[in-house]
Amino acid sequence: MKNISVRTPAKINLTLDIIRKREDGYHDLSMVMQTVDLCDKIHIDEAGGEITVECSDPRIPCDGSNLAYKAADMVRGHFKIQQGVRIRIDKRIPLEAGLAGGSANAAGVLKALDELWDLKMDRDLMLGMGRAIGADVPYCILGGTKLAEGIGDVLTDLGNLPEYYVLLVKPDFSISTGWAYSNIIVDEIKNHPNNEAMCLAIRTGDLDGIEKNLGNVFEAPAFEAFPELSKIKSEILNRGAKASLMSGSGPTVYGLYRDKGDAERALRHFRSIYKEVHLAKTCQK
Template sequence: MEIKLKTRAKVNFSIDVVGKRDDGYHLVEMIMQTIDLYDLITLGDAPGKGITLTCSSSIVPSDARNIAYKAAALLKDMFGVEKGIKIDIEKRIPVGAGMAGGSCNAAGVLVGLNKLWNLGLTTEELKQLGLKLGADVPFCIEGGTVLAQGIGDKLTTIKDVKDVWIVVCKPNFSVSTAEVYKSLKLDNMGTRPDTERLLGYIEKGDIKALAGGMANVLESVTQSRYSVISHIKDKMMHQRALGSIMTGSGPTVFGIFKNFEDAHKAESRLKQMWEQTYLVKTENRGVEFNEG
């Protein structure tokens, strides 16, 4: 038997850091949104008892360092599954982009193996397991528009931001999320988002106000090191974006656009400078079985 799944990327409409725990974890408040850019994962039975992982990207590890591999190992250990499993990942989401590409792959493996192995886990149980793998994994399972608090583990579903055109642009390098958080100065984070106000804009469906109010405190670290982030944001705004910020810890930048025409023109222009540029829409689902 073989199962195919779409595992979706995310962007952050906002990221704020509101404190730091004694164990070093940062306390965050952020609004996350899935988009219709996704990886394709195929799960199938394999001879023996082991886990085999292949990936279309040569820079993604295909062993126990891969978070999707860890997801399969977690379920095998927890349920004593003796079967072998083959995981194939067709990468479409840029790697090391701050878009939860790895986390959504892990989410897909959890959801897919739950079905393939008839484990009977509920969505909530899968999300609890996902948290053992990474803070973004529970969100990636369900997707949509969500307020994340705590260390990113407390998720509150909010009104969907539907059918909004977004252009995503990743420069040709990656950054370490851990390093960015480590370098963040809590007393000097630059522009912070007004989360309550942004939630109000989403509730009213005021996309222009949402776009104009977006902010990400992690820009204070990544943007200071890589001027190209400011450059891409400026290009987005010049191409009539309603607002533009960095997503996650970067280096990816995205812009929200009023309509398809503006977004398409912006994508065409930015793609001439940065190959990993994508025109996408907001999506209210996370992991989805790919029946086609």
């Protein structure tokens, strides 16, 4: 029986803007996403004729609702494969944190099974499968620094973001994507991030421009409902970060650091307060 192991990296939002609500209930978005090297690890073994999922975090469902399971099921169905797989997920990416951990796992399974079974999927097929699983999955398949539009699945490569140390602080609660969307009124958003300026800053390697143009429309309602998030952001900035933002629908707040020493000192401080604090680096794929 064959097996394979892959790492599935988290993402952060450098920007997140909601353009409009669509008739199908989804929202048109415009956002810049960035891969960081905080990863889950997935081990896949051929086993029997069924799909089974195990996870190191007992809070993660391991049934058909798990995105890694859905990815394996989709591959088997499309290629009419009878072989089963055992998927084991070693979780490091915090749960319901705005870091796309579940989507990253699904993307990792798609790529791993393509290699394990020598399926030779082309890009469009794999991205289409990802899109059917979840809006963030196509981005997680490609990774890197991307402008994401549509529901998040129309992707434009922006080149290489200059390297940053990224401090990730998740408080001891979660925010669901559903809650985030239900607590924002698109027509009443006052401060939209400037995605054009952010894309230009990335393409030209303008650190000041990148740091100045971070923005996320979910921050305002999340900070109003959970004032602790605003305090975390302020403390991150007070401890040497060049910029700070809540990622995705939250509640993880991150800081961008140019200096490793500043980032490590901030890491020690926040780890004395919260359980889920990580120091990562931006990376390309």
